[in-house]
Every structure is written in structure tokens, then in C-alpha cells.
Amino acid sequence: MVQVRRRGWAGSPPADDAEAATRIVDAAAALITETGAPVSISQVAARLGVIRQTVYRYYPSAEALMRAAAIATVDEFLDRLAAHLTGRTAPDEAVVEAIVFTLDEVHRLPPLALLLSGERAEGVTSDEARAFGMTMIHRFDVDWAGYGFTEDDLAELVEFQLRTMQSFFLSPVGDRVGPAGLRRYLQRWVGAAVAARTRA
Numbered sequence: 558m559v560q561v562r563r564r565g566w567a568g569s570p571p572a573d574d575a576e577a578a579t580r581i582v583d584a585a586a587a588l589i590t591e592t593g594a595p596v597s598i599s600q601v602a603a604r605l606g607v608i609r610q611t612v613y614r615y616y617p618s619a620e621a622l623m624r625a626a627a628i629a630t631v632d633e634f635l636d637r638l639a640a641h642l643t644g645r646t647a648p649d650e651a652v653v654e655a656i657v658f659t660l661d662e663v664h665r666l667p668p669l670a671l672l673l674s675g676e677r678a679e680g681v682t683s684d685e686a687r688a689f690g691m692t693m694i695h696r697f698d699v700d701w702a703g704y705g706f707t708e709d710d711l712a713e714l715v716e717f718q719l720r721t722m723q724s725f726f727l728s729p730v731g732d733r734v735g736p737a738g739l740r741r742y743l744q745r746w747v748g749a750a751v752a753a754r755t756r757a
Contacts, residue, residue: 565607578615578625580605586626590667595623627672631689634666639696648704648755649748651697656718656747657740660725673726682719690715704755714751721747 571577584604588596597619602609616622641658645651664670694701694715701711721743730739 565605565611567606574615577611581612581615581622582625582629585622586629586668589623589626589671593667593671595619595671598622623668624672626668628685630666630669634663634669635689635693635696637662638693642697644698646698646700647752648699648701648706649744649752651699652714652718652751653740653743653748655693655697656722656725656743657736659722660729660739661736673722682716682723686719687712687715690719694718706754710754717747 566580571580581601585596585601588600588604598609598612598616601622602612605612612622616625638655638658642651642654645654663673691712694711706714725739734742
């Protein structure tokens with residue numbers, strides 16, 4: 558196990574590796590939130606009062622660190638999404654609303670928004686993202702089994718949702734159509750497909 562350096566850390570070194578990694582991620586997330594921009598290893602090291610090599614011991618690159626910062630915000634986002642979807646029991650309505658909410662609200666969590674923007678949006682369909690998606694869809698107030706959805710069906714639906722959101726992250730239409738217009742568009746094409754599956 559990597560030994561935590563006792564120098565630096567603004568005079569308050571972490572107790573162990575786990576705390577060190579958490580503090581590095583927290584510093585990166587705070588910087589991203591303040592600037593709305595990607596961060597460098599140097600910036601994070603300076604914020605913590607350590608040398609760059611200390612940060613590199615835990616995260617091999619700035620991209621890896623920003624990804625960790627985004628992942629650290631996922632639970633908060635899922636809690637907000639679940640609260641927003643409370644009471645929506647129809648599969649098509651829940652799926653559409655989840656997409657609209659994500660596209661409209663993710664900017665409130667800059668580390669997550671940064672990960673899903675521009676070229677980084679390619680990662681939205683990674684194995685990791687699909688795992689988060691499965692966690693998300695199981696928190697919906699939808700009786701998936703009662704509507705005939707198997708776990709394999711849900712895995713496909715999650716990937717479909719992620720790919721749909723990926724297209725909007727890469728080419729946003731929010732300013733042009735607004736949330737209401739986007740909701741109508743998604744209900745017509747995405748919601749209709751999900752509703753049809755419940756009748757299959």
C-alpha cells in the first residue's frame with residue numbers, strides 16, 4: 558500500500574490512503590465547481606498544498622481525476638432524480654422524464670456535467686455508466702416486472718437512454734426547444750416505444 562506523505566497537505570496530512578484519495582477528489586470537484594472548467598494535476602496539488610507526484614500516486618492523469626470527481630457526485634444526482642420521479646409509475650413517462658431531468662439538471666453538478674460534455678460524452682455509454690444507469694432505473698417508482706420487463710430488457714433500455722442522452726450532450730437543443738418541447742419530442746418517439754413494449 559502506498560504510504561501517505563506526512564509533509565504538505567496544508568499542515569493536516571490524511572490518516573491513510575483512503576482519506577488522501579477522498580481529499581484529492583474533493584479538491585478537484587471544488588475547483589471544477591468554482592471554474593466550470595477542466596482541472597490539472599498542478600492545480601489540485603496546489604489547492605492541497607502537496608507536490609504533483611503526491612496526486613499522481615492516486616490518479617495517473619487529470620482525466621482520471623476528473624472522472625473520479627464526477628463519479629463522486631453521482632449519488633447526489635441519483636437522489637435528486639429519484640425524488641423528481643416519485644409517483645411516476647408509467648414506464649414511458651418515467652423514462653422520458655428521467656432524460657429531460659438529466660439534460661436540464663446535470664449542469665448543477667459541474668464535475669458530472671464536465672464529464673458528459675463535448676468529447677467526454679463518449680464515456681456516457683461505458684460499462685461504468687451502464688451500471689449507474691441500472692442503479693438509476695431500479696429507483697424509479699415503476700413496477701418493471703409487472704409491466705413484463707426482464708433485467709435484460711432493463712439493461713437494453715438503460716443503454717438506449719444513455720445513447721439518447723449522449724446525442725443531446727454532444728449536440729444540445731435545449732435553447733432551441735426548451736424543456737417542454739424536448740419532453741414532447743421524447744414522449745412522441747422514445748415514450749411511444751417504451752409504451753409499446755409494455756403492450757408486447
